[in-house]
Amino acid sequence: MMEPLPETEIIKRVLEGQKPLYELIVRRFNAQLYKIGRAYNFNHEDTQDLMQDTYVDAYKCLAQFETRASFKTWLMRIMLNHCYHKKQKFSFKNETAMDSIQENLNPMFSTSSNDGQKTIQSHELGQIIEYSLSKIPESYRMVFALREINGLNLAETASLLEITESNVKVRLNRAKAMLRKEIEKSYSNEELFEFNLRYCDPFTERTMQIIYDL
Incomplete structure (x- = not known):
């Protein structure tokens, strides 16, 4: 069985023009980014939107990633920033945020x-x-x-x-x-928290379509 490609090699090839390989990044980190979004108390749909924004931003900035650093933590930092800014924006628009509080009591x-x-x-x-x-x-x-x-x-x-x-x-x-x-x-x-496989495939397809269109 072939060893999985390390992130540094995937990034190198993607930057060289092998854009479809970015799907390996998306699939590899879906579960981890999903857990971050849910830990922020965002619902399933909002978490997927945040994940998608994270992958798109990461792709756009891929050339800026320093390979000596951890790609996982670099990607998670982008996700955390998106979560933080979305929460700040939500709080500004909804001072009491009662709808959000009620929503968070529902099963995820x-x-x-x-x-x-x-x-x-x-x-x-x-x-x-x-x-x-x-x-x-x-x-x-x-x-x-x-x-x-x-x-x-x-x-x-x-x-x-x-x-x-x-x-x-x-x-x-x-x-x-x-x-x-x-x-x-x-x-x-x-x-x-688990990003179920029945969500992973369609989410990955949607995200990669955006990447292909860039």
Whole structure:
């Protein structure tokens, strides 16, 4: 079985004109960007829009990426910036944001799928996680999402959020303490958010069509 191409090689080839290879980037990071958007409490549709904007901006700036750095954290930083600006824009237009608060109490995950491959699709688990995480202050929720859900290390998380590593540790401990104990006992962190395959293919196709048109 062939080893997957490293991001540096994909970027090199894309910049040389092999635009279709950018799809490998999109598919490789869909799940991680999705988790960031959902951790910001954006709904499924808004998260996909933010992901799409992130991939398009990253493509436009691909030549500026310094290959000695981590592409994953570079891409995540773009996503975080989009999430931040969208939230600021939303807050400006909706001072009370009551519609958003109500929306965030609804289940994020579809329960209509019958594939049964992921426990995350269950209505009960979805509600528990949704409610618990939505109640955690954003500063703690984002640390938890980056460290425990996306698997970033201490230094990467501190860099992305522009805080010290000590603050990352403190916020992570507090975030865990805020979650209900049954979540930590019963489910792995990786199960919290999942960009389901039934979303991945059509999303990737839409995103690549935009890339092809650039």
